[in-house]
Amino acid sequence: MPRTPPGQTRDRIYRFVRDRLLGGDAPSLREIRDHFGFRAVETVRAHLAVLVAEGRLDRQPGKARGYRLPAGAVPRQGLAPIVGTVAAGGFEEAIGNPEGEIPIGIPPSRSASDYFALRVRGESMTGAGIFPGDTVVIDRRARPRSGQIVVALVEGEVLETEATVKRLVLTADAVELHPENPAYPVLRPAADSCRILGPVVELRRRFR
Amino acid sequence: MPRTPPGQTRDRIYRFVRDRLLGGDAPSLREIRDHFGFRAVETVRAHLAVLVAEGRLDRQPGKARGYRLPAGAVPRQGLAPIVGTVAAGGFEEAIGNPEGEIPIGIPPSRSASDYFALRVRGESMTGAGIFPGDTVVIDRRARPRSGQIVVALVEGEVLETEATVKRLVLTADAVELHPENPAYPVLRPAADSCRILGPVVELRRRFR
DNA sequence: GACCATACCAGACATATGTCTGGTAATCAA
DNA sequence: TTGATTACCAGACATATGTCTGGTATGGTC
Numbered sequence: 001m002p003r004t005p006p007g008q009t010r011d012r013i014y015r016f017v018r019d020r021l022l023g024g025d026a027p028s029l030r031e032i033r034d035h036f037g038f039r040a041v042e043t044v045r046a047h048l049a050v051l052v053a054e055g056r057l058d059r060q061p062g063k064a065r066g067y068r069l070p071a072g073a074v075p076r077q078g079l080a081p082i083v084g085t086v087a088a089g090g091f092e093e094a095i096g097n098p099e100g101e102i103p104i105g106i107p108p109s110r111s112a113s114d115y116f117a118l119r120v121r122g123e124s125m126t127g128a129g130i131f132p133g134d135t136v137v138i139d140r141r142a143r144p145r146s147g148q149i150v151v152a153l154v155e156g157e158v159l160e161t162e163a164t165v166k167r168l169v170l171t172a173d174a175v176e177l178h179p180e181n182p183a184y185p186v187l188r189p190a191a192d193s194c195r196i197l198g199p200v201v202e203l204r205r206r207f208r
Numbered sequence: 209m210p211r212t213p214p215g216q217t218r219d220r221i222y223r224f225v226r227d228r229l230l231g232g233d234a235p236s237l238r239e240i241r242d243h244f245g246f247r248a249v250e251t252v253r254a255h256l257a258v259l260v261a262e263g264r265l266d267r268q269p270g271k272a273r274g275y276r277l278p279a280g281a282v283p284r285q286g287l288a289p290i291v292g293t294v295a296a297g298g299f300e301e302a303i304g305n306p307e308g309e310i311p312i313g314i315p316p317s318r319s320a321s322d323y324f325a326l327r328v329r330g331e332s333m334t335g336a337g338i339f340p341g342d343t344v345v346i347d348r349r350a351r352p353r354s355g356q357i358v359v360a361l362v363e364g365e366v367l368e369t370e371a372t373v374k375r376l377v378l379t380a381d382a383v384e385l386h387p388e389n390p391a392y393p394v395l396r397p398a399a400d401s402c403r404i405l406g407p408v409v410e411l412r413r414r415f416r
Numbered sequence: 417g418a419c420c421a422t423a424c425c426a427g428a429c430a431t432a433t434g435t436c437t438g439g440t441a442a443t444c445a446a
Numbered sequence: 447t448t449g450a451t452t453a454c455c456a457g458a459c460a461t462a463t464g465t466c467t468g469g470t471a472t473g474g475t476c
Binding site for chain 2: 463464467
Binding site for chain 2: 021022024025026028064065068069074075076077078079102103104105106111112113126129130131148149199200201202203204205206207
């Protein structure tokens with residue numbers, strides 16, 4: 001390879017690597033070498049080392065195909081399972097047999113499996129702008145706090161335990177689930193008949 | 209590892225691999241083995257071989273970290289630009305200088321560039337459950353129809369042309385933009401001072 | 417029981433891939 | 447000129463990683 005002006009080849013290498021990574025296919029050093037017609041792997045490695053030093057790439061030393069785009073360079077995406085009806089006790093099974101999946105953005109340090117989605121039934125939260133047919137995204141790992149809108153499993157008279165969306169209110173000695181619609185009652189479930197699945201972090205509504 | 213029912217472990221492996229691939233980080237066989245507590249790499253390889261045979265994964269033989277999601281196996285994802293304030297006539301510039309990006313699902317035969325997102329200002333659509341701070345996703349290529357919620361650019365008294373969300377009503381000889389809040393007036397813009405950017409296809413609301 | 421399929425294990429092996437050491441040549445500044 | 451910096455080369459080396467051969471155990475079917 002003839003010598004090129006400083007930085008020029010490196011920019012081309014960066015774009016090549018970035019495009020491969022965006023396509024979900026990390027290149028090896030030798031693949032990059034071949035693409036640019038270099039004869040030495042070390043040439044590539046030197047360029048990549050500069051890109052890492054500049055903060056344009058991240059590297060996982062020793063790992064095969066270990067170069068990555070730095071966190072924050074591009075929003076991370078993932079798929080969250082859409083849970084349908086939740087039968088008694090079968091929340092984990094419901095997660096395992098999703099009705100579908102919706103794409104979500106994933107914060108750094110979190111994983112796609114931290115989240116699931118639920119289709120809203122009933123009109124108990126219309127006051128908060130949450131309508132039947134909407135989809136809510138729940139963070140399973142976040143601790144639900146008083147005042148937040150949460151998804152909870154409450155044992156009712158029926159055997160079916162249905163997941164519901166309500167506003168959580170924690171008092172000194174009890175858990176309350178407040179609807180946002182005067183036509184619905186506040187739920188005050190016993191501690192052992194109620195399980196908070198997590199706070200709602202996002203609402204989605206599709207228009208046809 | 210104790211023996212598990214047929215297919216169950218394999219499904220878990222599939223989801224693990226898929227989530228890693230969606231995160232742009234292909235796992236090695238040994239990473240999968242360690243994650244599930246297996247003691248033999250071959251256990252993983254056998255499961256992956258079945259997944260490939262079922263068409264749930266693709267494989268590039270011999271390549272390190274060579275397992276991939278088959279094209280079309282997963283809903284296509286993309287990033288839509290979030291448009292901030294739209295100054296007069298500057299819609300295309302606003303698209304070019306987005307405030308951020310949000311992940312969206314892309315139907316087959318469509319492209320990510322067909323969509324953009326807009327942050328909602330004002331309370332004119334609270335009756336439809338659309339509040340200030342919400343984000344709406346707009347399909348630029350779809351023809352807006354009467355009755356749909358759309359985003360429109362309307363020239364007002366101010367020089368700033370602001371994009372607004374309204375319900376579109378097409379009468380025999382005029383365009384009307386209806387708010388969904390009695391406190392706001394119906395807009396009847398002249399044809400040349402109004403531009404419909406497209407119908408709202410999705411609503412997003414984030415909870416902190 | 418004989419047979420088959422499935423889940424899992426053990427360890428050797430080959431190769432894909434990152435790492436390192438040392439070298440040549442061009443360019444630029446002091 | 448000298449020295450520093452940069453682009454690139456050559457090849458050995460270590461390790462990360464896929465591949466293979468063979469084995470154990472469980473559950474089902476004929």
